Amino acid sequence: MPTEKPKFVWMNGALVESEKANVPILSHALHYGTGVFEGIRAYKTRQGISVFRLKEHMRRLLDSAHAYMMPIPYTESELCEATTTLLAKNGMNDSTYIRPIAFKAEAGISLDFRKVPVWVAIVALPFDKYFEKEGGLNVCVSSWRRIGEPSLLSLAKASGHYINSAIARVEAAENGYDEALLLNQRGFVAEGTGENVFIVKNGVIYTPPLSAGILEGITRDSVCTLALDDGLKLQERDILRGELYRCDEAFFAGTAVGVSPIVSIDKRVVGEGHLGPVTRRIRDLYSKVVSGDDERYSHWLTSVRPAAAYSKVRGAK
Numbered sequence: 001m002p003t004e005k006p007k008f009v010w011m012n013g014a015l016v017e018s019e020k021a022n023v024p025i026l027s028h029a030l031h032y033g034t035g036v037f038e039g040i041r042a043y044k045t046r047q048g049i050s051v052f053r054l055k056e057h058m059r060r061l062l063d064s065a066h067a068y069m070m071p072i073p074y075t076e077s078e079l080c081e082a083t084t085t086l087l088a089k090n091g092m093n094d095s096t097y098i099r100p101i102a103f104k105a106e107a108g109i110s111l112d113f114r115k116v117p118v119w120v121a122i123v124a125l126p127f128d129k130y131f132e133k134e135g136g137l138n139v140c141v142s143s144w145r146r147i148g149e150p151s152l153l154s155l156a157k158a159s160g161h162y163i164n165s166a167i168a169r170v171e172a173a174e175n176g177y178d179e180a181l182l183l184n185q186r187g188f189v190a191e192g193t194g195e196n197v198f199i200v201k202n203g204v205i206y207t208p209p210l211s212a213g214i215l216e217g218i219t220r221d222s223v224c225t226l227a228l229d230d231g232l233k234l235q236e237r238d239i240l241r242g243e244l245y246r247c248d249e250a251f252f253a254g255t256a257v258g259v260s261p262i263v264s265i266d267k268r269v270v271g272e273g274h275l276g277p278v279t280r281r282i283r284d285l286y287s288k289v290v291s292g293d294d295e296r297y298s299h300w301l302t303s304v305r306p307a308a309a310y311s312k313v314r315g316a317k
């Protein structure tokens with residue numbers, strides 16, 4: 001996971017030094033989870049670093065905020081510009097994790113947040129690997145169910161939702177697993193704690209539909225596009241827990257984890273117990289795309305120009 005602290009963050013419309021980007025202790029979001037956020041990555045390419053599917057992430061941030069009635073006072077293009085400006089200002093030149101967050105800030109204790117201002121920040125950190133482990137993940141089916149409708153908006157990426165992911169992740173780690181898979185309220189496979197899941201059986205790739213109460217992952221969408229463009233067979237449908245125990249391959253897909261093979265589920269070895277051919281194909285395609293080595297998907301990348309190219313950076317204090 002990201003480690004070092006960046007020099008600048010973008011906060012409420014300006015670049016500020018990290019130490020000065022503080023949040024009030026009575027922030028509504030701190031107490032009640034009333035925030036929405038994103039996780040984005042920038043990758044090293046031959047043209048410097050490029051942000052992967054920046055617009056789609058900012059669109060999802062705005063949609064999450066809209067759904068939870070906490071409108072963000074910036075447009076999609078302003079947020080994209082703020083991100084590239086921040087990366088340039090921090091001199092990021094290697095793999096980077098970007099965390100935009102919009103949250104209900106200063107408040108009293110009332111739950112009614114309508115009058116509470118929305119603060120928006122973007123933080124960029126050097127990215128290290130998300131999973132320590134190389135060579136495939138040992139996963140368990142969590143005893144916790146994935147939260148979702150009708151109590152919460154599963155399509156929104158909201159701060160408060162993540163206590164569900166966190167408790168499942170901690171449980172998995174306590175039991176010696178690398179990651180958890182959560183079932184939904186109907187008992188079908190939903191997703192990992194911070195990533196979508198795919199299984200492969202007899203050459204067909206399966207992944208749960210949005211109606212399974214999952215987050216509509218941008219990596220998931222990228223994987224589906226790459227698989228279909230590559231002539232692979234793919235189907236979105238409900239997946240039974242039992243299908244996890246008899247699939248040929250399984251993998252996670254998410255911004256932080258990329259495409260990560262799963263080698264066992266609840267102690268049942270998946271396929272041959274190592275990276276399978278379909279997962280390898282998808283992983284290779286994906287890593288070529290994010291590194292800018294596949295022209296067909298260059299529209300998914302936003303390159304970060306040197307700091308001098310950004311007027312706001314030159315003017316920034």
Ligand code: PMP
Pocket residue numbers: 039157165191192193194195196214215216217218219220253254255256
């Ligand atoms: N599901 C959950 C619960 C997540 O937190 C994430 C990470 N954002 C994903 C799936 C994968 O989404 P993405 O590919 O957009 O990172």
